[in-house]
Amino acid sequence: MKKWVISTALVAAALAGASPAAAAPPEGKGPPTPPVPASGTLTNCGFPVDIQLTGKVKNITKPNGIVISTSPGLKITLTANGKTLNYVITGVSRYEFLSDRIEVTSTGRNLLLLPSPDGLYLTTGNVNYALNLDFTELRRFSGSGTATNICPLLAP
Template identity: 65%
Template sequence: MKKWLVPTAVLASIFAAAAPAVAAPSGPPISVSGSGTFTNCGFDVTGTVTGKVKNITTPSGDVISTSPGLKITLTGDESGKSVSYVITGVLFFSFPSDDVVEVKATGLNLLQLPSPDGLILTRGNVNFAVDPAGNELRRFSGSGTAVNVCPLLAP
């Protein structure tokens, strides 16, 4: 798996319309907009994202994923309840081995992990580990917070 695909597997801005922009390994921030469905809350949630994204690959092979001006609105398809966030945080990805991806999230981020928790809003500094497919290996830790937003959208 190419290292620049890992942010694509973790960021909540993974939608058909945004995926090619998120996958871009370098260059200026790219404008994205689009909608997609999240299913890991146990019910369908439609997410609509607008803003910019950029992935930067460092000389060491680490990846920094930025999202200047990125906004997302999440709506529970059954409940009609919605929440909106400005998710302009930064994600730092390092690759200590072929089967571990260390992630440090700073600022405000919305993350989709395959755990039953669903959609996680992180604020401040948190870190966790995933495998190259995005499966959680180590739970969130750090001085920041991680909150499941699925209950806010539940039917």
């Protein structure tokens, strides 16, 4: 199974070289709100992609343990091979920590990072996916939204 970072909110952690915890968070606790670095480099496309982020990321943990991750005003610039892409990624993701998996619903525009060379996916609309409790991929992208790998747009 492939391991991947699970949300726009966790993009910042991935850019800083961190990854989600190796197990589900303790009861009632969600992933920490990461600081949003100003810049970094990703290798999810199989080649280096320089990024620059601006905006905010916030995680809200509800009493039932569901985590809602928001990113108001979050913008990302991706640069590679002399090409530049700019996206507003202000989507919202909802994480439900079940006994055997993590169910995620992302709405709006989000950037999901899959391990190299699977890519960087811009999702729009309502996209659902599931993770095992160790954050490995269980089910990729279902729902009425779209998922577009943007690596080909930056490829040499």
